[in-house]
Amino acid sequence: MRVLVTGAAGSIGRVLTPGLVDRGHEVVGLDRVPAPDGNDGPWHLVDAADPDAVAAVFAEERLDAVVHLAGYPGEGSLPDSLTSHVVTTAALLDAMVEHDVRRLVYASSNHAVGRTPRTDLLTTTTRPRPDTFYGVGKVAAEAVMSLYADRYGLDAVACRIGSFLPEPETVRHLSTWLSHDDCVRMVEASLTTPAPGFAALYGISANTRGWWDLEAGRALGYDPQDDAEEFADRIDRRDADDAEAAHVGGPFATEEFYRSALDRA
Numbered sequence: 001m002r003v004l005v006t007g008a009a010g011s012i013g014r015v016l017t018p019g020l021v022d023r024g025h026e027v028v029g030l031d032r033v034p035a036p037d038g039n040d041g042p043w044h045l046v047d048a049a050d051p052d053a054v055a056a057v058f059a060e061e062r063l064d065a066v067v068h069l070a071g072y073p074g075e076g077s078l079p080d081s082l083t084s085h086v087v088t089t090a091a092l093l094d095a096m097v098e099h100d101v102r103r104l105v106y107a108s109s110n111h112a113v114g115r116t117p118r119t120d121l122l123t124t125t126t127r128p129r130p131d132t133f134y135g136v137g138k139v140a141a142e143a144v145m146s147l148y149a150d151r152y153g154l155d156a157v158a159c160r161i162g163s164f165l166p167e168p169e170t171v172r173h174l175s176t177w178l179s180h181d182d183c184v185r186m187v188e189a190s191l192t193t194p195a196p197g198f199a200a201l202y203g204i205s206a207n208t209r210g211w212w213d214l215e216a217g218r219a220l221g222y223d224p225q226d227d228a229e230e231f232a233d234r235i236d237r238r239d240a241d242d243a244e245a246a247h248v249g250g251p252f253a254t255e256e257f258y259r260s261a262l263d264r265a
């Protein structure tokens, strides 16, 4: 497949790009910063929140699918979060409709349901329950994807990623870790599974301590192979661990992240 990867210069993009190329895909990079050293593929220096600039990329490139990673992966004001996550997703979806590109894979987040209290099993049918304005942005981006899947018959897979890291660093990560290799497996399955329509999955590895349902991902062909438990001996307990275990979103669901929605001058 010829895949546009937005946010290709970021931490996930720098792993995913060679991962997809190794699996026989062609990657077209898009970011608002230049391509990292070693990335010799086509590159578009574009703000994904600018619909004209995004449309120009689609007019220039032949594309089979889009993997949308571009966005600020942390808390901000509500308007900034909406621009970073919802406006970018909408700009891409409009260009996809215009140019008949039929598949979007989106880096959503556990923070879309981050305020859900700890349960035995978190399913993908749980109600939207963001823990931050960042999470609100992810919920709204998923809603736009669902709308375009219903209106235009697009396939749109929201990967609610946990903690993408080389290795887990905290007790929470022993449940929420997504390994580099499993991330590539997750995205490739989401790109190639037949006719998913709108679908959501949890982007974590096959962690022994995981409590987010992997069945929705398995139904889409995502078969995680790694387990954070392998690193458990190296992780020291911290005072914050109990508070972080109370909700899906861990630290993002704690008072430390409370702030007003709108930055006022």
Ligand SMILES: NC(=O)c1ccc[n+]([C@@H]2O[C@H](COP(=O)([O-])OP(=O)(O)OC[C@H]3O[C@@H](n4cnc5c(N)ncnc54)[C@H](O)[C@@H]3O)[C@@H](O)[C@H]2O)c1
Residues within 6 Å of the ligand: 006, 007, 008, 009, 010, 011, 012, 013, 030, 031, 032, 033, 046, 047, 048, 049, 068, 069, 070, 071, 072, 073, 074, 084, 088, 107, 108, 109, 110, 160, 161, 162, 163, 164, 165
């Ligand atoms: N890293 C994680 O554990 C994690 C967990 C859940 C969700 N996610 C989501 O995955 C995506 C990628 O995360 P990451 O960890 O690689 O973040 P990152 O900050 O390392 O990379 C994001 C990249 O997107 C680019 N970018 C941001 N806004 C842009 C815009 N408007 N136009 C063009 N480029 C833009 C940045 O320049 C950067 O290169 C984000 O949407 C994030 O919310 C990440």
